[in-house]
Amino acid sequence: MKKIFWKYQDIIIYFIVGCLSTFVNLLSYAFYRLFIPSYLINIVLSWLTSLVFAFFMNRKYVFKSKNNKIKQEFLSFTISRLLTLGMEILFMYLLVDLIQVNDLIAKVIVQFLVFLANYLFGKFVVFKKE
Numbered sequence: 001m002k003k004i005f006w007k008y009q010d011i012i013i014y015f016i017v018g019c020l021s022t023f024v025n026l027l028s029y030a031f032y033r034l035f036i037p038s039y040l041i042n043i044v045l046s047w048l049t050s051l052v053f054a055f056f057m058n059r060k061y062v063f064k065s066k067n068n069k070i071k072q073e074f075l076s077f078t079i080s081r082l083l084t085l086g087m088e089i090l091f092m093y094l095l096v097d098l099i100q101v102n103d104l105i106a107k108v109i110v111q112f113l114v115f116l117a118n119y120l121f122g123k124f125v126v127f128k129k130e
Contacts (some may be wrong), residue, residue, distance in 0.1 A: 010062060014119055017057040025050035051081055063127035073126055082122035084114045 002057045005012060029046035036042055057108035058098050059065045067073055 003006070010123070011119065014058070014062045014122075016055065017062055018115065018118075019058065021054040024053045051078060059127060060123055063122055065127045068113045069128070073125075076126040080126055081118065084117045084121070088114050089115060 024047050028049040032042040033039075036045070049078045055074055056128050058077070059070075059073065065073060088116045091113065092103070092106055094107065095101040096103050101109075
């Protein structure tokens with residue numbers, strides 16, 4: 001069991017951080033709801049909150065970045081997350097509207113792809129070892 005953990009340590013920790021980021025997103029959405037009546041504004045605010053949380057958790061615990069250019073990393077992280085958000089919207093449109101797949105099934109499929117894309121962006125673009 002230890003061998004498996006050490007071999008796939010990055011992915012396992014990335015999964016845990018992803019779950020925590022989702023929790024932060026949901027919790028912050030619920031918090032913002034107390035003060036702001038617009039669910040659309042709350043979605044954006046909770047996405048931004050979880051983005052910041054995910055960045056620092058990924059930077060420190062998943063990819064263990066030592067880069068001093070934190071602003072540059074954060075910008076790259078934000079751009080990569082916006083790209084995968086666009087990818088999610090596009091794939092959901094293709095699967096749900098064009099191919100007529102059930103939206104919950106499509107969401108599960110798309111989330112797997114987004115998870116993988118976010119990990120690859122993080123590993124090879126945002127937090128790449130120099």
